[in-house]
Amino acid sequence: MTPLTSQTLIEVLYLIASILFILSLKWLSSPSTARHGVLAGEIGMVIAIGGTLLRHGIVDYKWIAISLVLGTIVGVPLGMVQMTAVPQRTALSHAFGALCVTLVGTSEFYLRSPDVPRFTMSVLAIEVILGSLTFTGSLMAAGKLQEVLPQRPITYKGQNFVNLALLAVAIAIAAYIVVNPAARTLFPAMIGIPLVFGVLMIIPIGGADMPTVISLLNSYAGLSAAAMGFVLNSKLLIIAGALDGSSGFILSVIMSKAMNRSFTNVLFGAFGQVQPAAAAGQEVRAVRTASAEEAAAILSAANKVVVVPGYGMAVAQAQHKVRELYDALTKRGVEVRFAIHPVAGRMPGHMNVLLAEADIPYDALVEMDDINGDFPQTDVALVVGANDVTNPAARTDPGSPIYGMPILDVDKARTVMVIKRSMSPGFAGIDNPLYYMDRTLMLFGDAKGFVNNIVREFSGNHG
Numbered sequence: 158m159t160p161l162t163s164q165t166l167i168e169v170l171y172l173i174a175s176i177l178f179i180l181s182l183k184w185l186s187s188p189s190t191a192r193h194g195v196l197a198g199e200i201g202m203v204i205a206i207g208g209t210l211l212r213h214g215i216v217d218y219k220w221i222a223i224s225l226v227l228g229t230i231v232g233v234p235l236g237m238v239q240m241t242a243v244p245q246r247t248a249l250s251h252a253f254g255a256l257c258v259t260l261v262g263t264s265e266f267y268l269r270s271p272d273v274p275r276f277t278m279s280v281l282a283i284e285v286i287l288g289s290l291t292f293t294g295s296l297m298a299a300g301k302l303q304e305v306l307p308q309r310p311i312t313y314k315g316q317n318f319v320n321l322a323l324l325a326v327a328i329a330i331a332a333y334i335v336v337n338p339a340a341r342t343l344f345p346a347m348i349g350i351p352l353v354f355g356v357l358m359i360i361p362i363g364g365a366d367m368p369t370v371i372s373l374l375n376s377y378a379g380l381s382a383a384a385m386g387f388v389l390n391s392k393l394l395i396i397a398g399a400l401d402g403s404s405g406f407i408l409s410v411i412m413s414k415a416m417n418r419s420f421t422n423v424l425f426g427a428f429g430q431v432q433p434a435a436a437a438g439q440e441v442r443a444v445r446t447a448s449a450e451e452a453a454a455i456l457s458a459a460n461k462v463v464v465v466p467g468y469g470m471a472v473a474q475a476q477h478k479v480r481e482l483y484d485a486l487t488k489r490g491v492e493v494r495f496a497i498h499p500v501a502g503r504m505p506g507h508m509n510v511l512l513a514e515a516d517i518p519y520d521a522l523v524e525m526d527d528i529n530g531d532f533p534q535t536d537v538a539l540v541v542g543a544n545d546v547t548n549p550a551a552r553t554d555p556g557s558p559i560y561g562m563p564i565l566d567v568d569k570a571r572t573v574m575v576i577k578r579s580m581s582p583g584f585a586g587i588d589n590p591l592y593y594m595d596r597t598l599m600l601f602g603d604a605k606g607f608v609n610n611i612v613r614e615f616s617g618n619h620g
């Protein structure tokens with residue numbers, strides 16, 4: 158193929174890949190089309206890589222082949238993690254992407270310096286600063302979520318000032334290099350400082366805010382890739398980076414809204430510090446408990462039941478048992494619906510995905526705003542491994558760290574039954590007054606095992 162036709166082919170492939178990326182994002186936004194979205198994204202990426210391999214400038218495929226093999230060795234196990242580990246897995250992918258962007262930017266600088274036009278040098282500086290802070294920031298976020306690093310925010314006086322001053326120094330160095338691209342010795346500082354900043358930026362943020370921070374880091378990784386697109390003159394990278402950057406940003410906004418938090422509060426609020434009251438936890442308050450047999454009796458006497466799934470259902474993988482309970486109850490004429498809180502679990506859409514996996518009909522899933530008005534007429538609210546998203550302190554206690562976060566009003570139901578293993582707090586690390594109400598029964602046990610016991614009561618007692 159002549160260089161011209163192969164160049165045209167590459168452009169066409171890139172165009173197809175870009176269209177597929179856009180369609181992928183569009184389809185991913187609804188559960189019914191999400192599978193198509195994943196497929197479109199995958200095909201788009203294969204086409205993008207294929208187009209890149211056709212590029213004329215490639216002189217040797219050996220290193221590319223080695224990289225592809227290494228990438229596959231790392232990527233395949235990453236794709237097989239448990240669903241509850243998806244946020245940290247995503248953070249790792251961002252870390253790899255950001256590292257790649259930083260390395261490419263560095264090699265481009267040393268190849269081109271001192272002849273780097275100002276615009277190119279400016280985007281190259283944005284690329285490596287965002288890339289390097291995203292690399293260490295994402296590693297820290299993954300470490301916190303995987304609990305290899307302490308989840309609690311670590312704070313000290315003047316922390317925000319130190320962090321922002323550090324970033325300002327990196328930006329000042331970048332400005333100097335933009336004007337003097339021959340300053341090759343300063344370049345490592347422009348990478349080293351943001352690498353440190355990435356670590357310091359995440360230290361004061363609590364584990365509960367990590368998923369939001371990860372989607373913000375996703376946005377940074379996307380923007381740095383878009384900047385790389387300008388440096389390498391690749392329209393595909395600019396489009397893919399911009400899509401990644403804007404979708405990550407929009408997701409962060411949606412998540413912050415669902416938690417009634419501002420960005421500044423997420424980034425600088427040190428949310429998730431153990432509250433003195435919860436930490437002391439000395440005052441032992443009485444709760445009422447019930448057995449699976451009693452729970453089954455209460456459920457079968459109900460007309461309207463609302464199941465509230467949360468992170469514990471995901472950890473226990475109890476969704477299939479919940480489906481069996483749903484079948485047993487609906488067979489007895491009980492109306493069963495599922496209340497979906499936008500940030501229940503550990504990632505957006507977590508509960509929808511699990512319940513869909515268990516083939517629970519979509520129309521039984523009701524979003525928070527639509528179901529909250531129904532709780533006073535609900536006979537039983539059955540909370541399965543959810544905690545923070547049901548905490549009435551968010552409505553009533555202005556001193557609570559989650560005050561103002563919209564919650565599922567389960568405390569308004571006639572009877573509340575909560576399946577969890579202990580009195581341990583949820584991700585926000587705070588006590589839940591719901592458990593001490595007169596109408597609340599604690600069903601202590603693993604979500605899967607307990608729901609199974611309730612289901613067995615039904616089959617045992619009623620044929």
Ligand code: NAP
Pocket residue numbers: 365366367368369412416466467468469470472473499500501502503504505506507541542543544545546547576577578579580581582583584585602603604605
């Ligand atoms: P949660 O508040 O973290 O509570 C989960 C509860 O599940 C825990 O109290 C735990 O109690 C229980 N649990 C754990 N393993 C269990 C098992 N095997 N069987 C039964 N129970 C088990 O969860 P949530 O109510 O779903 O709230 C989500 C939290 O994550 C919120 O604070 C939200 O802001 C935060 N968050 C979510 C997202 C998102 O996108 N979804 C994003 C950012 C932040 P025991 O240990 O006593 O069993």
